[in-house]
Amino acid sequence: MTRLPRTATTFSPPVMEARRWLDGVDFTHRPLINVSQAAPVDPPPEGLRRAMAEAALHTPEAHLYGPVLGLPDLRAELAAQWSASYGGEIAAANVGITSGCNQAFCAALSTLCAEGDEVLLPTPWYFNHKMWLDMTGVTAVPLPAGDGLLPDPEAAAARITPRTRAIVLVSPNNPGGVEYPAETLHAMRDLARERGLVLVVDETYRDFDARDGRPHDLFTDPDWGDHFVHLYSFSKAYRLTGHRVGALVTSPERLAEAEKFLDTVAICPAQLGQIGALWGMRNLSQWVAGERAEILDRRAAIAEAFPRLAAKGWRLLGCGAYFAYVEHPFSLPSDALAPALVREAGVLLLPGTMFMPASDPSGARQLRIAFANVDRAGIAELFERLARVSLPLAPAPATA
Template identity: 40%
Template sequence: MKFNPNVLDCAAAPIAEAWSWVRDPASDNLIDMCQAVPAHLPPQSLRDYLGAAIMAGEGASYTDIRGIPALREALAEDIGKRYRGRVSEADVLITAGCNQAFCSVVDTLCQAGDEIILPLPCYFNHQMWLAARAVKPRYLSFNVDTAMPDPEEAAKLINSRTRAILLVTPNNPSGAIYSPRCIEAFFELAREHGLALILDETYRDFIDIDQVPHKLFARGDWRDTFVHLYSFSKVFSLTGFRTGAVAAGQPLIDQLKKIQDCTAICAPHAGQLAALYGLNNLYHWKLEKSEELAQRAIAIKQAFSHPDLRYRLVSAGAYFAYVEHPFEAAARDVVKDLIQKQEIVCLPGSYFGRDQEQFIRLAYANVHESRFEDVIGRLIASQQRRYNP
């Protein structure tokens, strides 16, 4: 049996590989900072509702390819309020998680040999899908001082094969929150060149509710350029329900329906019911959890101010801290050492694109801040074992 060489060339699934380095997964001493997962279950009210709905026979059938109409309407209303813009249910398609949203958008916009511009560091599943589809990534360099991508650098990379610019904000893996000015500059660049601006905003619910992430949805022409990707996984703790969304103009939605019909047919019905319940009933619960994470972000930044720590916090926000390690060693070796000797499970920067060997990612969202002192102590211990000043 022969395999597609593009798939063979893809990296192995990063989370699984990192866990393969763990000597004792059952150890009570492990600190799991590997995968971005909520620290809490969905609220009891959502679980009760969904259990009753399933027992009543809901959730077992297909939905419309685009998703439950009421969910599309509720998400459009939620987007409109959050961004102070204009979105209708016709602009929304519900997907089997945000990863499927991204993959379907890429398949709709690109063919083999086309190019997408994206900043370093970048989400590993985005890289993997581009590689599997033979779509060439054109990388923007990582500014360790600001963690912000540069539109002027992107302009120099645009050519006849460029189809889109891809941004993730709040960023995975860096946690950086791109400013409205930065995002809007990339929109103008994409619009001028007839490109799509794909904006993965999976973590947008963990930005201060009083802060508008950007003003693109308020523009009358947003549908011609802007593609918004979203996930219900983190905001309502629904990671296993696989429910995400795309908001875009009607021409793109019409083409995405073809991809959806050939892959998932529709997003999981039960996940859609859970997402709809969340949008209709869990606003204050969402704000409470968002505030908890905001306090956790403050705590991780404070923890990294320890005078004996030689790991440097580059950026942090939403779920992630991106950290520069102090060793002249490959990031994989540093992470293996942290996993096996310090029992901190995390990811090497090399999973997030080229030129990232000096970094590691810590997913701090599912670790209570009371454990951050222990995390820092273990990082300092790793320095004593390996670091020569």
Template identity: 40%
Template structure:
């Protein structure tokens, strides 16, 4: 069997590689897994009770409409309308098997091999990986000093082959939230050039404000430019249920549904029911978890303010700490490998989110309890003092 050389090694998933490192660790301490972000608490009781009832229903395992359960789409449209002070309609929503699938389907409608898509740096690695796997050239938009992309810099990257600008806000891996004005200026750039602005808003519920993330959905013409992607995984602690959404024009969604029908037929019914239960029965629970996570962020930032082992916290928000390691002469992959094997600590190298090695690491502080932050700092201190390295193989 011949393999496409573009898919071999150079586009491996950083999250899968973190699992390989875990298997090699010395195990002298309990594992601190700050790699893949996930809630460290179970789903709300109301969600669990509802999905248990669905599982017992004779039709609980049936297919749904390709676009998703009508009652979920209506509930999500109402939630978005409240959150964005706008009027979002159910026909503008397609439910997908997670936000990763939402991105893949939307981009596959908008671009093809040979086209270009502008990715704001640091980018989410699966976005970069999907583009390159499909022969679409990612064009990297460097961030400003506040880690928010500059619209003028974005405009300078646009060519006749550009099809979209992609921004994750709040950011993964940086945790930084772009303000409404910055998002709206990017949308204006996209509109002038007849491009899509793809906003991955997976972490919108974990911002430190109840104000709308942006005002784009209040514009009667937003469908011509905006593609908003969402996830229910973090909001309701159901990442394994795989449920997300594309919010876009009915015209774009019609094409998204053709692809969805081919790859999955529909998003899993049980995940859709869990998302509906969260939206209608667990909103207070959702807000309480967001407040807890904000307190966790403050505690993590306070611990990292001492720069343990020379590791510097550059930004922190939602689920993530974006850190710079102190080893100027070493590759970030090597530093991450040593942290895993010698110090039983899993993080993701910044090279997964950047086109070049910038000595950055992503630590998902949401994965551990606050009592573990001091332990994490102690392990970084020990790593900073050590000059021992582990061979690559």
């Protein structure tokens, strides 16, 4: 029997697939509204770019291999700032810098799982997490989110088997946008500790959380490294997407295992991006606060404008950080509707089927809107276009 190569065990990259829907469509008279990807489209602030340019010109070692776990100054800076903001004790020895947050996830899971193991992923899930598990022979066990797109610890406990190694959460969530309450994260950590698992929390969008103060107290546990792994991305806060700078925060022992993975895959994270991230952490707190305020205003604009779509049968399932996750009213499944919306409305977004198991029919009714690059006027235009879509509606649900 011929076995499939690892890459053949998963689906094609969703964002790349969606971009192909644009081929042959004329946007001359109706510019495309692209709400498909959660990535800043503007360059970093000038000061950060200057710091990187100066390093490129005057720091010869910036062009060489650096430490596998990242520049010591950046590791120390993140440890100090996270200790202050989360209220726990985090040392530089707990921090590894990675080539983006996706690589941090892959490194962390490589220290946790062997082929045939299982990991709990709430659905809708972040598709790159599912892809990595597929390609490493790890089973992603769907954990359907309940009301408000929040995962339930009791439902998680019921899905744990002897092969389960980790529970993975994303907060603020991609694709749902929801911010997980501290109580939910605390309960999931307690469950992981009770069952001998590890809770992995991807906090890529932490800088755009609407809540004031720390989002959780997981780092205040003196033994936090035993059952908790934190992931972060510098891409969103500092517009460093193309430079691929992320972070893995865990115990020194697990970081030593992750170093094997990182050395094999990339040898080291790119130094110029790290130099930019360090400069940003030291100099851009007020600027990031302004970026957060703008994102929160766009989130408010989504909530304020949504009643127009609600009157047409749409439902807002979740909203926050970069995302609104919605249920559409049309008879077309979302994987057919999303390409149709490119042609019908000049809107590019992603279908819920990209965030759900094929066996879950709810994905066919759902769509993700990544609104971070669309201002209030753009959001108003987006909703205007969606409200005008005249495709056949799904039949109303039968009543008893």
